[in-house]
Amino acid sequence: MQEVSLTRENTFPNLPPRTSKDLITKHMNNIIIKDLSLAYGDKQVLKGINQEIEEKKITAIIGPSGCGKSTLLRCINRMNELIPDVKISGQIIFDKMDIYDSNTDVTEVRRKIGMVFQRPNPFPKTIYDNVAYGLRINGLKDKTKISELVERSLEDCGLLKEVEDRLHTSAMQLSGGQQQRLCIARALAIEPKVILMDEPCSALDPASTFKIEELMVKLKERYTVIIVTHNMQQAARVSDTTGFLYLGKLIEYGNTKKLFTKPKEKLTEDYISGNFG
Amino acid sequence: MRKIFKTGTPYVWLTGGTLTISLLMIIGLIILIMVKGLGMFWPHKLVQYTLQDGAIVLGEFSKKEPIPHQKDSYRTKLKVGNRDVYGIDFRWIDNAGIVSQEYPKTALTIERREWGNMYGFLKGMRQDNGIKPMELAEIEPLLSESQILYKRIRHIEKREIGKINHKMEKYRLELKRLMMQQPSANTEKKITSIKVKMDELEKSYSKKVDMLTSLYTVAKEKEVVISLVDGSEKILPVFQIIRIYNPNEMGIYEKSCFYVMKFWKFVSEEPREANTEGGIFPAIFGTVMMVLIMSIAVVPLGVITAIYLREYTRDNIIARLVRISVNNLAGVPSIVFGVFGLGFFIYFVGGGIDKIFYQDALPTSTFGTGGILWASLTLALLTVPVVVVATEEGISSVPTSLKEASCALGATKFETLWRVILPQATPGILTGMILAMARAAGEVAPLMITGVVKLAPSLPLDGYFPFIHLERKFMHLGFHIYDVGFQSPNIEAALPMVYTTTLVLLLTVLVLNLAAIIVRNKLRKRYAISSL
DSSP states (O other), X not given: OOOSOOOHHHHSOOOOOOOHHHHHHHOOOOEEEEEEEEEETTEEEEEEEEEEEOTTSEEEEEOSTTSSHHHHXXXXXXXXXXXXXXXXXXXXXXXXXXXXXXXXXXXXXHHHXXXXXXXXXXXXXXXXXXXHHHHHHTTOOOHHHHHHHHHHHHHHTTOHHHHGGGTTSBGGGSOHHHHHHHHHHHHHHTOOSEEEEESTTTTSOHHHHHHHHHHHHHXXXXXXXXXXXXXXXXXXXXXXXXXXXXXXXXXXXXXXHHHHHSOSSHHHHHHHTTSOO | OHHHHHHTHHHHHHHHHHHHHHHHHHHHHHHHHXXXXXXXXXXXXXXXXXXXXXXXXXXXXXXXXXXXXXXXXXEEEEEOOOHHHHSOSEEEEEGGGEXXXXXXXXXXEEEEXXXXXXXXXXXXXXXXXXXXEOOSTTHHHHHHHHHHHHHHHHIIIIIIHHHHHHHHHHHHHHHHHHHHSOOOHHHHHHHXXXXXXXXXHHHHHHHHHHHHHHHHHHHHHOEEXXXXXXXXXXXXXXXXXXXXXXXXXXXXXXXXXXXXXXXXXXHHSOEETTTTXXXXXXXXXXXXXXXXXXXXXXXXXHHHHHHIIIIISOSOXXXXXXXXXXXXXXXXXXXXXXXXXXXIIIIIIIHHHHHHHOXXXXXXXXSXXXXXXXXXXXXXXXXXXXXXXXXXXXXXXXXXXXXXXXXXXXXXXXXXXXXXIHHHHHXXXXXXXXXXXXXXXXOOHHHHTTTBOSSOSSOSXXXXXXXXXXXXXXXXXXXXXXXXXXXXSOHHHHHHHHHHHHHHHHHHHHHHHHHHHHHHHHHHHHTOOOOO
């Protein structure tokens, strides 16, 4: 499947063009999930998922607890491989490569598909070093370039103004919402094409949640955003497309408005009307 | 009754009481060591007893105890010194036999280079035709003069002759190597040139020896006459005196200054008289250096093992077996490690090194005999389980979310390990190191067969290339305690030394640990994860 040779060196982000026009012509690829199944040991979690995720849209995955939505999300950047005893079959195709091909460099996949976790997890380093971490890991040595990229990422997340005067203090002193936005900035710094968000607001207060939702809408211009949420209002507010996952199966997948107003499936209707879950 | 148990009070008393007992035992131990050990430097008063049989004795009061099986009778142990005259340092005196007791103002304690302390009265300076009376103050310039002389002699003996010996040994080895080669014109030439050089060295050596002889004659020139309490007189060369003082006339301030000065001498000077007098500096130095070398060896070994066990293996039977074995290594008696160190490090590795790199010196072993390197490595093996366990704990305490965050940014496993996990686990690693250091500093048994000696002629660190001599034998505080306490020719006189050395060992361990703890706390603050 691998058509382009992908090394860290030749794909490393040079300061890219900022106009959206350039970006649109550059990123003409969706994520295609084909027959994806996953089991932890004997427990089958995902059962034959087929889905195409459009680029530069916000796709929400909803479903009751334990339905496998986080697992599905973590399949997209191969994070599930960190867990021992996991079996995965099927394909995920993105950017002309099969993510699960044995020749695919997993760090390359993760560099292109960034992730934000349920609980803010900044490194116990300074704010600056947190954002610069990904850049340094990927071999960027030029100090002026690093600080340029760090500042830009922080600004994109609306965090720069709040932390400008304490960039070199510990990230642990930030509030929960700020920490989560720092984590988003950290993911953006290495310029991925896709951002996965695993219930990013579940540990935050409403005001911080609002800020992050605003940010997601802004990010849509440049990135494909996939968000897992148990909060249906949030999915309805921010997403363009929504998928409803139930017991490891993708029950319904389509335009958010349609899914919430006229669901095709009985299960979906029951779930969004609050009959279970 | 049941009601009382239900309230839980008895359990509080039980647990609290146990804690108290443990604390009391520890505090008692430390107090015992301090009381017995710290008194060593205090200038004790000299007491003079007149006995019923008319004999007069002078010495330091040591202790008083009841005579067994006799009611209300006591006896006193007196340190009478003058071992060269009386043969023994201590004398038991029945209190019933004491007629009178006084503290003579002019009684002197004289510390000598040989034969322990002398107690007596200064009579005067010996001259050709008799004795010239002198005051105590007059002896001070003579003492500082002889001190300078002593330093000069030591310098010649240790440094200058040492240098000559060092060079001589080098030439000797080279000569031996050349002799073994095929004889040719070239080697012949080299051999003769080396022989010339050796002759020159020999000459300068005999010059130094002559110098020493003349210095020793100078040293013997000035002598003082000390009258002992029993009326006899003793001639004592000034050179033999280290210090002379009058404890019955000293005030508290003077005594305190004396105490501090003696303590400093104790930790900074070399031992004398089969370790029973003088200082313990080489032992402190050896202990600290050995512990540091051990730390350098054990930390990488333990940390890398722990990383493998925690991050790279799956949790299967083999990994579990390895973990159990590593943990059980901590329970193996330390002498077993000593035997292993002797067999593996000294005979196998050291012997191998000798055969490859130090062939010229054979049959004299260089690395094939006990030395500080082998002792340190043996202790590193002994303490590696501690480091492994602590590091594993440290690594497992790093939150998974941080590992995931790093991986999600495209970091490889090693990058995550190096940049996120290890910095976070550093306090745990240091905890392991602290425990390892504490264990290693106190261990004696394995050292006795891997390189500790009673008296090392030179420190493992000196001014000759390559400066750090890892093959050298060394002295160790723990072994020093054993040696002074149980192997010394004059155990009673050396007893306070045992306690003081113990105290210094405790202090050394404390200082080493404190340093590591300060570093750990600094790091812990830096990597503290505040909860949300």
